[in-house]
Amino acid sequence: MNRSSALALFSMTLLASACSNEANTNLASGPDPKLPAPERGLFPSMKIAEPTAWGDQKPTVPEGYSISAIATDLKIPRQMLVLPNGDILVAEGRGGSAAKLKPKDVIAGYIKAQGNTKVKGGNRLTLLRDADGDGQYELKTVFAENLNAPYGLAFANNKLYVANQDAVVTFDYQPGQTKAAAAPVTLTQLPAEINHHWTKAMTISPDGRYVYVGIGSNSNITERGMEAEVDRAMVWQIDVTTGAHKPYATGLRNPTALAMNPETGQLWSVVNERDELGPDLVPDYLTSVKEGGFYGWPYSYWGQNVDPRVMPPNPKKVAAAIKPDYGLGSHVAALGLHFSLPTMGAKFANGAFVGEHGSWNRDNPVGYKVIFVPFANGRPAGAAIDFATGFRDANGKTRGRPVGVTVDPRGALIIADDLANTVWRVVPNR
């Protein structure tokens, strides 16, 4: 039994100061992560972010880059979209209505809430505009409101696609517009019962014909029953003209961000894996999403590693499970993914930026940063590089938590911070 975790269950004060061992190793990263044996004491190991303000501080970025806050006082910013004219749309909100089924849910819900913002989600899209191109986004205005926990955003052919937690809706969009002209039109209803994992990530095919929507599982590991998992833990392909959908890939526990590799046109996703198997299991991952592919959840993880918590077992599904492409580390909570462009500078020209919200199920926190995974020939090539850090301060308090990351084609990385309710912009110095 882990004593510091036992205390953590009962005392938020102790939570912050317990477990100060900073041996911050997380071996479960890269294309072939090391997977220790599962472990689970009487208490799960936990450490919750204790929020503090940024003050004058900013995230740390690589030499030759600078960072500034381009919008503050948002209402839980999650994902962003850069429109053709350079305007940025920010989706704001918090979803989920999962009932507390066990005494554990009541306690864990309270504890995890300590690490999040107290602001109420905006359920809206905010538009940011830098009209004169000086890097200051002087216009901040509400583009659309009364949405339902909007998250995924996509744009093509003068249509804006918004993935609410219960439906994909569309807006007509003309260049330069700062406010939606009409109420949104529903394209397709999405699975929304319980919504334990409520975020609906979205991206669009290069030809604009399909949107892809990530639908997370309705539990950590089937503890809400198998019936709750119908149409969950998968990526849907939706035809934008008819709204017809089909499961495109399955067994992806919580695909929290989707992106097209501009080099290959291949769909990629970051996926948050299961908890409560120990601090170094299971690695969250970055993977290409193959049509018809099954990625293991709930029966197995990282290929054929069977999860004994799922009964009855399903050896056929275990055998069929695809091993993901690239481990990001266990519990880092990757929530953002966007591929880079040469305008980001030579070192970061080809690869994927990943926003890591940060862990709770681990004594030594991991994540809480934005990393860059270098690519070559459309595949991950080499170790991940820290791109934006400093989201936790020297005293172990948390200033911010990265969510969505979006590359502005003009040469900037936009980062949503849903703890500080801020949008950051990183640019190469010129």
Add this chain to the structure above:
Amino acid sequence: MSTVTTASAGYVRAPGVLHTILLAGSVSLFLGALLSDYTYYNTYQIQWSNFASWLNAGALLFAGLALVFALVNLLRARPMAGRPLNYFVLLLLTFVIGLVNAFQHAKDAWALMPTGLLLSAIVFILICITAVVGLNPRSGGLK
């Protein structure tokens, strides 16, 4: 029933109404947890596991309050030995194992099995013995 409180050697009070309700109630709550666990074990239907968690939590609430009565009972006993001590120790043991079982039941899905079922069975047997010791008027103290 006599309410004489003369402190004579070996004298202890019989459990009062509230104490009795708490102790006897925890017997049936622990039984409910055991039966729910047994059904989850046989069906994989997760709702039974949810029932077991709440029944065990309710049992712990009742047993925990009964434990306070048992402690007061013990502190008033002269000498602090024999049945009042046995009753308190048995109830404390039941409560502690029940608490461990509560955390076992906080594990997701099948992770709580088979340990959860085993603990529920042990706790149920313990609370039955505890209740017999604690509620029997002759063993409870009225001499």
